[in-house]
Amino acid sequence: MREAIHIEKPWFSASLKEWIFTTDHKKIGIMYGITSLVFFIVGGIMALGMRVELFNPGTQHVSPDTYNYFLTVHGALMLLWWAIGIWGAFANFLIPLMIGARDVAFPRLNALGYWTFFAASVIALITLIPGNQIMHMWTGYPPYSANPNSGLTALFVFIWHLTGAASIMGAINFLTTVVRMRAPGIGFFNMNLFLHGVSSMNLIQLLGIPSIAGAVTMLFLDTYVGTNFFNPAKGGDPILYQNLFWFYSHPAVYVMVLPAFGVISEIVSTFARKPIFGYKSMVVAIWAIALVGFMVWTHHMFVSGIPDWVKILMSYTTVLIGVPTGIKIFNWVGTLYRGAVVYKTPMLYALGAILMFLIGGLTGIPLGLPAFDIAVHDSYFVVGHFHYVLGMAVTLAAFGGFFYWWPKVTGRMYSEALGKLSFWTIIVGSNVLYFPQLIVGLSGMPRRYYDYPVIGEWITLHQIQTVGAFVLAFGILLGIIALIKGTLSGEKAPANPWMSNSLEWRLPSPPPPHNFDEPPKVEKDYCPHGYCKF
Amino acid sequence: MARLTALLLGLITAALAEEVSAKDMPAALWDTLNEIWLALSVVIYLIVAVPSLIFMIKYRYKRGEREMGDQEHEGHWGLEALWTIVPLIVVIYLATHGFAIFKEMRTPPKDALEIKVTAFMWGWEFEYPNGKKVYAFFKQDKDAVKGYRAQEFEKPLLPVGRPIKVNLTSKDVIHAFYLRPAKVVQDAVPGRNTYLWFQVNEAGEYWVFCREYCGTWHSRMFAKIKFVPETEFNNWLGGKTALKKTDEGGAL
Numbered sequence: 141m142r143e144a145i146h147i148e149k150p151w152f153s154a155s156l157k158e159w160i161f162t163t164d165h166k167k168i169g170i171m172y173g174i175t176s177l178v179f180f181i182v183g184g185i186m187a188l189g190m191r192v193e194l195f196n197p198g199t200q201h202v203s204p205d206t207y208n209y210f211l212t213v214h215g216a217l218m219l220l221w222w223a224i225g226i227w228g229a230f231a232n233f234l235i236p237l238m239i240g241a242r243d244v245a246f247p248r249l250n251a252l253g254y255w256t257f258f259a260a261s262v263i264a265l266i267t268l269i270p271g272n273q274i275m276h277m278w279t280g281y282p283p284y285s286a287n288p289n290s291g292l293t294a295l296f297v298f299i300w301h302l303t304g305a306a307s308i309m310g311a312i313n314f315l316t317t318v319v320r321m322r323a324p325g326i327g328f329f330n331m332n333l334f335l336h337g338v339s340s341m342n343l344i345q346l347l348g349i350p351s352i353a354g355a356v357t358m359l360f361l362d363t364y365v366g367t368n369f370f371n372p373a374k375g376g377d378p379i380l381y382q383n384l385f386w387f388y389s390h391p392a393v394y395v396m397v398l399p400a401f402g403v404i405s406e407i408v409s410t411f412a413r414k415p416i417f418g419y420k421s422m423v424v425a426i427w428a429i430a431l432v433g434f435m436v437w438t439h440h441m442f443v444s445g446i447p448d449w450v451k452i453l454m455s456y457t458t459v460l461i462g463v464p465t466g467i468k469i470f471n472w473v474g475t476l477y478r479g480a481v482v483y484k485t486p487m488l489y490a491l492g493a494i495l496m497f498l499i500g501g502l503t504g505i506p507l508g509l510p511a512f513d514i515a516v517h518d519s520y521f522v523v524g525h526f527h528y529v530l531g532m533a534v535t536l537a538a539f540g541g542f543f544y545w546w547p548k549v550t551g552r553m554y555s556e557a558l559g560k561l562s563f564w565t566i567i568v569g570s571n572v573l574y575f576p577q578l579i580v581g582l583s584g585m586p587r588r589y590y591d592y593p594v595i596g597e598w599i600t601l602h603q604i605q606t607v608g609a610f611v612l613a614f615g616i617l618l619g620i621i622a623l624i625k626g627t628l629s630g631e632k633a634p635a636n637p638w639m640s641n642s643l644e645w646r647l648p649s650p651p652p653p654h655n656f657d658e659p660p661k662v663e664k665d666y667c668p669h670g671y672c673k674f
Numbered sequence: 675m676a677r678l679t680a681l682l683l684g685l686i687t688a689a690l691a692e693e694v695s696a697k698d699m700p701a702a703l704w705d706t707l708n709e710i711w712l713a714l715s716v717v718i719y720l721i722v723a724v725p726s727l728i729f730m731i732k733y734r735y736k737r738g739e740r741e742m743g744d745q746e747h748e749g750h751w752g753l754e755a756l757w758t759i760v761p762l763i764v765v766i767y768l769a770t771h772g773f774a775i776f777k778e779m780r781t782p783p784k785d786a787l788e789i790k791v792t793a794f795m796w797g798w799e800f801e802y803p804n805g806k807k808v809y810a811f812f813k814q815d816k817d818a819v820k821g822y823r824a825q826e827f828e829k830p831l832l833p834v835g836r837p838i839k840v841n842l843t844s845k846d847v848i849h850a851f852y853l854r855p856a857k858v859v860q861d862a863v864p865g866r867n868t869y870l871w872f873q874v875n876e877a878g879e880y881w882v883f884c885r886e887y888c889g890t891w892h893s894r895m896f897a898k899i900k901f902v903p904e905t906e907f908n909n910w911l912g913g914k915t916a917l918k919k920t921d922e923g924g925a926l
Binding site: 197198204205277287290373376378379413414416418421443444445451456459463466467470471478479480481482483494498503506508509512514517519584588589591 | 700701703704707708711715718719722723725726729730733734735736740741742743744745747748749750753754757758761762765766768769772773775776779780821822846847848850852854857858859860861863864865866868881883884885886887888889890891892893894896
């Protein structure tokens with residue numbers, strides 16, 4: 141096909157100028173991906189720095205301020221650049237391919253969104269310069285964040301504003317694209333679950349970001365202009381910030397995890413060579429999570445002094461999230477039943493993500509009960525819980541997605557042996573790192589501690605974690621090498637290496653610049669999940 | 675059957691009640707919930723993981739024999755309803771049981787001794803009903819890097835075997851009071867009054883940590899509370915031991 145339309149080179153071999161001024165959704169997707177991955181590595185290196193410091197009690201290598209800076213930036217980068225940003229990459233590249241469109245609805249807005257995200261990245265890098273550091277954690281709770289000792293709060297506020305603006309641009313764009321530009325025959329109940337994942341994600345972004353934008357703007361005014369929104373001495377209330385912050389930042393967890401669910405669904409059904417089990421209940425579950433996700437935010441504030449009845453109310457809504465999440469997990473298991481499971485690297489990552497996400501979910505349920513949370517709030521148990529969800533489920537799904545769509549993106553197959561090795565290294569390293577966090581948390585170890593007292597089992601548990609962190613880092617490195625090696629010297633990828641029925645696999649790998657020569661026609665009973673029918 | 679259930683329930687509650695009386699509060703209540711959760715989690719994990727592993731092995735791809743899955747197998751409303759309704763019942767049960775326990779955790783007994791704790795960067799001020807104040811904060815000198823060393827002032831004392839209600843507030847930023855054996859956390863928020871209560875039944879020195887990030891030395895914001903028999907506590911509270919040193923501490 142490429143020969144027929146006189147394009148000799150793949151679409152990504154463009155000049156630097158073309159990359160900078162591009163409005164092509166595939167190029168912008170790649171740029172999101174590279175940016176996210178770079179910051180994922182930076183955030184990971186900072187985590188290694190913290191783990192080295194925590195290997196023994198007492199001060200060894202870094203000062204408390206440096207440690208607090210590492211922790212702040214590790215949190216911000218891993219959440220905003222990795223767990224949210226990486227789905228910008230997948231969404232950009234895949235949405236038009238999956239719905240049979242030539243580009244997204246607003247290509248220039250899309251480019252502006254990326255460059256806004258890039259500007260936020262520059263600000264994140266500016267915080268690396270000594271003197272510009274921020275040390276009030278990614279949550280930036282006032283009154284401490286309004287205290288000059290906590291670093292340059294302005295940079296923190298601008299990071300939120302810019303990533304938030306980029307996310308809103310992306311959200312408008314992706315939602316419009318999915319609603320308005322689907323090829324005939326692709327409807328709400330037969331489009332890819334990944335599309336449901338990113339659509340619900342973007343709806344949350346659209347509704348939630350104004351709240352966090354307001355919170356950090358008030359924080360900015362309090363810090364630099366002398367207003368008193370959060371200053372208790374002048375009648376303000378620091379708890380107000382927490383409400384506004386978590387009204388977005390809890391649903392933001394679903395921003396990170398719903399697209400991951402989508403990717404897992406794509407991979408599991410493809411490699412089980414079988415339609416996804418319970419498609420409709422999967423769709424309902426995704427949207428139910430997005431909806432109920434807005435009604436649970438105070439579980440981050442169970443010990444902050446809010447009224448007890450609010451805690452009880454939100455404890456019911458919080459554990460309720462477990463029901464649609466459970467439906468998804470059971471449906472994935474149901475998909476394996478009577479399948480023909482092919483164990484390629486993406487499938488290993490997806491299955492690993494499911495089994496690890498289950499631990500994240502099961503440790504999340506008690507955190508939704510104020511009676512349980514009262515002992516483990518702000519402890520390492522919480523750290524372990526969200527690392528199982530974000531560090532494992534989301535990261536494994538993202539890497540699974542990398543391997544799965546790598547042939548489509550680059551036109552080359554990745555290295556299968558290295559890919560599988562990277563999976564096993566990551567899964568071992570992650571569990572050695574995160575499981576002891578749960579145990580040390582139940583034993584009372586507070587989070588965000590640069591140092592800890594000499595309590596026998598704490599030392600052992602921290603040392604195990606540090607070992608796990610290095611194994612994990614090595615696994616990530618192997619995964620990245622497997623992908624890069626594939627791009628440079630991999631076999632040429634066929635159009636549909638996995639025999640998936642989804643629309644993006646009907647294009648050559650890599651797809652031509654305009655994707656589809658003519659609006660694609662799908663079969664009458666088109667179902668994107670299942671064994672190739674075309 | 676009903677009688678058997680009643681008997682079993684009775685036995686369980688009796689066993690739990692016996693345990694509760696000997697343990698610290700609210701840690702004992704928390705332990706109950708923790709055990710229920712842990713048991714449920716293991717069961718749920720197995721319910722998912724065991725069939726997954728069986729399917730992964732049994733239905734793996736075999737060339738020429740099983741090259742594609744069953745294309746007609748797309749769902750089963752009965753099963754899907756089952757794994758919606760059962761988890762719904764489980765989580766509603768957990769939230770309701772948690773609610774009952776939480777109510778108990780948040781209701782201090784009437785005979786509780788009330789003290790006031792004010793958090794500051796980075797330490798604690800303990801104020802007793804008779805106005806006596808004790809300060810606890812870490813020693814921030816050139817050897818600060820070495821680890822957890824307290825100032826050599828007197829330690830805050832509390833009586834064992836007696837419920838204690840702590841009224842919390844903060845002087846500067848948000849902190850959180852956590853007493854390790856009692857397994858209870860509450861934020862100390864400037865401009866607000868919060869509370870928690872606990873009871874420790876064994877004499878000894880126990881860690882108090884700050885659990886809400888509060889700046890550079892958040893990790894060293896600790897106190898060691900010494901729990902002593904009630905008579906000893908009363909003597910200490912009435913006496914004038916080391917009051918002078920405490921004042922110096924306050925000046926710092």
